[in-house]
Amino acid sequence: xxxxxxxxxxxxxxxxxxxxxxxxxxxxxIMILIGVEIMINSVGLVLVGASAFWQxxxxxxxxxxxxAITAAEVAIGLALVVYLHQQKxxxxxxxxxxxxx
Amino acid sequence: xxxxLMFYLLGAVALGATGxxxxxxxxxxxxxxxxxxxxxxxxxFYLLGAxLVAALQVIVYAGAxxxxxxxxxxxxxxxxxxxxEATAPGWVQWAPVLFLALTLVAxxxxxxxxxxxxxxxxxxxxASPRDFGYSLFKEYALAVKIISFQLSFAAVxxxxxxxxxxxxxxxxxxx
Amino acid sequence: xxxxxxxxxxxxxxxxxxxxCFGKRLPRPVPVFIACGAVIGSFLAAVGxxxxxxxxxxxxxxxxxxxSGNFQADVGLLFDPLAAIMxxxxxxxxxxxxxxxxxxxxxxxxxxxxxxxLNLFVFAMLTIVLADNLLLLFxxxxxxxxxxYGLIGFWYRKSENAAAGRKAFIVTRIGDLFFAVALLWLxxxxxxxxxxxxxxxxxxxxxxxxxxxSLLLLVGACGKSAQLPLMSWLPDAMAGxxxxxxxxxxxxxxxxxxxxxxxxxxxxxxxxxxxxxIALVGIATALYAATCALAQNEIKRVLAYSTxxxxxxxxxxxxxxxxxxxxxxLITHAFFKALLFMxxxxxxxxxxxxxxxxxMGGMRRRSPLxxxxxxxxxxxxxxAPLTSGFFSKxxxxxxxxxxxxxxxxxxxxxxxxxxxxxxxxxFRLAYLVFGGDYRGDELPHEPNGLMLWPLWPLALLGLGGGxxxxxxxxxxxxxxxxxxxxEQDVLHLTITSEYLxxxxxxxxxxxxxxxxxxxxxxxxxxxxxxxxxxxxNGWRADELFDLLLVxxxxxxxxxxxxxxxxxLIEGVLSGTVRGCNDLGTRLRGLGAGxxxxxxxxxxxxxxxxxxxxxxRALI
Numbered sequence: 001x002x003x004x005x006x007x008x009x010x011x012x013x014x015x016x017x018x019x020x021x022x023x024x025x026x027x028x029x030i031m032i033l034i035g036v037e038i039m040i041n042s043v044g045l046v047l048v049g050a051s052a053f054w055q056x057x058x059x060x061x062x063x064x065x066x067x068a069i070t071a072a073e074v075a076i077g078l079a080l081v082v083y084l085h086q087q088k089x090x091x092x093x094x095x096x097x098x099x100x101x
Numbered sequence: 102x103x104x105x106l107m108f109y110l111l112g113a114v115a116l117g118a119t120g121x122x123x124x125x126x127x128x129x130x131x132x133x134x135x136x137x138x139x140x141x142x143x144x145x146f147y148l149l150g151a152x153l154v155a156a157l158q159v160i161v162y163a164g165a166x167x168x169x170x171x172x173x174x175x176x177x178x179x180x181x182x183x184x185x186e187a188t189a190p191g192w193v194q195w196a197p198v199l200f201l202a203l204t205l206v207a208x209x210x211x212x213x214x215x216x217x218x219x220x221x222x223x224x225x226x227x228a229s230p231r232d233f234g235y236s237l238f239k240e241y242a243l244a245v246k247i248i249s250f251q252l253s254f255a256a257v258x259x260x261x262x263x264x265x266x267x268x269x270x271x272x273x274x275x276x
Numbered sequence: 277x278x279x280x281x282x283x284x285x286x287x288x289x290x291x292x293x294x295x296x297c298f299g300k301r302l303p304r305p306v307p308v309f310i311a312c313g314a315v316i317g318s319f320l321a322a323v324g325x326x327x328x329x330x331x332x333x334x335x336x337x338x339x340x341x342x343x344s345g346n347f348q349a350d351v352g353l354l355f356d357p358l359a360a361i362m363x364x365x366x367x368x369x370x371x372x373x374x375x376x377x378x379x380x381x382x383x384x385x386x387x388x389x390x391x392x393x394l395n396l397f398v399f400a401m402l403t404i405v406l407a408d409n410l411l412l413l414f415x416x417x418x419x420x421x422x423x424x425y426g427l428i429g430f431w432y433r434k435s436e437n438a439a440a441g442r443k444a445f446i447v448t449r450i451g452d453l454f455f456a457v458a459l460l461w462l463x464x465x466x467x468x469x470x471x472x473x474x475x476x477x478x479x480x481x482x483x484x485x486x487x488x489x490s491l492l493l494l495v496g497a498c499g500k501s502a503q504l505p506l507m508s509w510l511p512d513a514m515a516g517x518x519x520x521x522x523x524x525x526x527x528x529x530x531x532x533x534x535x536x537x538x539x540x541x542x543x544x545x546x547x548x549x550x551x552x553x554i555a556l557v558g559i560a561t562a563l564y565a566a567t568c569a570l571a572q573n574e575i576k577r578v579l580a581y582s583t584x585x586x587x588x589x590x591x592x593x594x595x596x597x598x599x600x601x602x603x604x605x606l607i608t609h610a611f612f613k614a615l616l617f618m619x620x621x622x623x624x625x626x627x628x629x630x631x632x633x634x635x636m637g638g639m640r641r642r643s644p645l646x647x648x649x650x651x652x653x654x655x656x657x658x659x660a661p662l663t664s665g666f667f668s669k670x671x672x673x674x675x676x677x678x679x680x681x682x683x684x685x686x687x688x689x690x691x692x693x694x695x696x697x698x699x700x701x702x703f704r705l706a707y708l709v710f711g712g713d714y715r716g717d718e719l720p721h722e723p724n725g726l727m728l729w730p731l732w733p734l735a736l737l738g739l740g741g742g743x744x745x746x747x748x749x750x751x752x753x754x755x756x757x758x759x760x761x762x763e764q765d766v767l768h769l770t771i772t773s774e775y776l777x778x779x780x781x782x783x784x785x786x787x788x789x790x791x792x793x794x795x796x797x798x799x800x801x802x803x804x805x806x807x808x809x810x811x812x813n814g815w816r817a818d819e820l821f822d823l824l825l826v827x828x829x830x831x832x833x834x835x836x837x838x839x840x841x842x843x844l845i846e847g848v849l850s851g852t853v854r855g856c857n858d859l860g861t862r863l864r865g866l867g868a869g870x871x872x873x874x875x876x877x878x879x880x881x882x883x884x885x886x887x888x889x890x891x892r893a894l895i
Contacts (some may be wrong), residue, residue: 002223002225003108003222003223005218005222006213006220007244010210010213012125013206013210017202017206018116020201020205021198021199021201024198024201027200030128030173030242031128031131032168034122034132036121037197041162045142045145045146048145048151049149051149052151052223053224055224057232058236061237061241062119062159063146064157064237065241067158067161068252069251071161072255074166074169077145081177082177083263086265100260
């Protein structure tokens with residue numbers, strides 16, 4: 001036994017919360033996406049930990065699929081950041097307020 | 102024993118690296134720190150008996166996704182002296198998030214505490230790549246197909262969205 | 277018969293209402309005719325129905341005004357001897373004054389309003405006189421208050437006149453408050469507010485209740501009759517036109533207080549304390565007013581203080597237990613005081629619209645007729661032998677003397693002193709106005725014929741009015757006391773006492789005349805001494821009231837308006853408005869399209885929802 005499950009879960013929670021903080025506080029679009037990455041990472045940790053706990057490999061497979069999805073999402077997300085930069089010459093999230101009203 | 106120690110050590114490294122990453126002014130530095138965190142996590146995965154996932158974490162996550170981030174950062178020439186975030190967020194901005202974080206942690210702790218299984222230890226095991234592969238292509242074959250589709254239309258979408266102005270105008274002239 | 281009685285009330289009301297609503301549209305002489313006709317008609321109706329009132333009187337209920345549970349107030353007339361004689365006096369004097377007013381207000385552009393108010397006033401006064409229950413009486417009470425406000429401040433464009441009207445209304449209102457409390461208390465005690473009903477049941481009450489009720493009624497009467505301490509409005513009320521002074525402040529409104537006390541006499545006579553209080557108030561006011569009249573420089577103000585003093589005598593009479601003495605003096609006073617006021621109006625015109633007697637003099641030469649009429653009134657007021665004033669004042673003083681004990685002898689003494697002062701200021705007025713040479717430099721403005729001939733009947737009534745209640749010594753049978761059913765008021769003194777009293781009265785009259793002649797026969801300009809100033813200002817009573825009541829009241833008003841109203845209430849309201857505005861501005865920030873905010877909202881919402889479900893599962 002490596003470590004009690006709760007310790008693993010606490011570590012994952014802390015990583016998740018750090019990523020969440022990054023998303024909420026930073027105004028740079030890229031930093032927000034990085035925050036999302038951190039959060040996804042922590043979920044991956046939980047999945048692996050769970051698969052180790054139950055001694056089944058399904059959790060790891062889910063992590064693989066998660067990574068693939070993350071790759072796709074990052075690709076499109078960063079393409080969108082490029083597009084927005086083309087539109088407004090800035091990637092400050094406060095500038096993109098067309099959703100107002 | 103060693104594994105337990107390693108786990109805590111690597112956990113501390115991951116947390117520290119992530120913490121440093123989120124307060125960086127320069128996004129490049131943030132990405133580098135994040136890569137460090139990813140490495141630590143990969144080692145934790147190995148400890149938890151997932152060697153293939155650990156390798157894939159380094160190759161795909163650190164090697165592809167973070168590199169993509171760096172590409173885009175370089176392309177957009179986001180520097181600390183640019184208008185964006187001339188000053189890093191200070192105490193005031195972090196305070197509500199801190200409160201939020203504590204709330205979430207508290208919630209999670211409550212949830213964890215409620216579960217009797219949580220105090221059981223994670224056993225040592227090792228999932229060989231062979232077992233991994235079998236399970237992947239037998240039970241989750243459909244999932245593999247679907248995510249390969251997804252990767253292809255993600256590529257198409259990224260290509261389309263990320264076009265330069267000139268290219269977009271050219272295409273519209275044609276249509 | 278019922279119709280005649282109803283007409284007494286209705287004619288002035290109709291006249292007033294028609295003039296108020298349509299008077300402006302009618303051609304010039306018509307409203308005046310309507311007004312005078314209404315009052316004269318009322319007088320004739322009163323004469324016609326006079327016989328109804330003999331003995332027990334006549335009751336007529338016109339309709340039920342209010343009815344709720346136990347409480348019932350009808351519009352009903354109680355035409356008993358007291359009411360009948362008062363009605364006759366009120367309508368008679370009012371008719372003569374209306375005729376006088378036609379001449380006086382000839383040049384005024386606002387005649388219609390004047391005559392409408394005058395008619396309504398007569399209606400309200402008759403309501404007081406004829407009412408058979410206290411609520412209807414109170415209605416008339418308030419009505420005369422309102423009409424007097426409108427009439428005193430008739431020339432409202434000058435702010436002093438409006439202020440005088442306001443002062444009269446407010447001060448009498450204070451008295452009305454006490455009256456209203458007494459009214460409600462009486463209803464609570466007896467379940468009825470009918471005057472006869474109350475008077476019949478008073479015997480069963482305990483002394484404290486009776487005393488308190490009587491004192492409340494006394495204060496109410498003081499307000500309307502301008503007695504201490506609610507007397508400060510009467511001198512200022514001279515700002516109104518002279519017919520108003522004659523009607524309201526000589527004959528009718530100021531006597532309403534006395535009339536109320538006479539109406540409720542069975543109640544108030546049961547309490548010796550209250551009777552003593554009434555007598556004291558009366559004599560104190562009489563003395564106070566007589567001293568003030570000594571120093572006044574405006575002709576109408578002398579007469580105003582004189583009215584206050586004579587009404588004090590009437591209160592004294594009620595306090596001594598003699599209703600007929602009070603009513604006798606009331607009626608004779610109405611005659612000669614109305615005469616005096618109207619003649620004063622003629623004198624003011626003769627002196628070129630000048631009020632100040634220091635700038636008059638020699639008026640006798642300008643108009644001997646006015647001189648003799650005025651003198652007739654003054655003789656009655658001063659108590660010259662065989663005038664009505666002599667008989668009525670003497671009856672009051674004799675009643676005081678006849679009680680025998682020290683307190684009443686003291687009252688008698690003070691009454692004699694007051695009579696001396698009365699005689700003194702009467703002849704002072706006569707000498708300063710009519711004697712010597714004219715001291716001013718205005719041209720006379722000849723009084724209208726209409727202003728002169730209504731004075732004749734009043735002069736005759738004033739001089740001969742003693743016949744109403746001639747005492748036995750002079751060969752009479754005290755008709756008034758008999759008519760009112762109050763034989764107990766007829767005095768039976770020894771011949772010596774009677775002669776003593778008459779002698780004292782004559783001596784006082786002559787002494788006053790002598791002193792006045794000595795001082796004022798030849799006009800000497802004397803600079804105002806401190807005493808004169810003090811008396812001129814009514815013992816500075818106005819300033820005392822200002823200090824005690826008006827200034828604290830204004831402070832409270834300022835506190836409420838600025839402190840409470842502006843500071844607190846508007847502060848709270850404005851604060852709420854500002855708070856809502858701020859909140860709105862801040863909330864508007866939420867919809868600004870800031871991605872950051874949306875992310876925050878997402879996470880916080882998630883936390884709230886999960887937390888809610890979690891806690892629900894836990895607890």
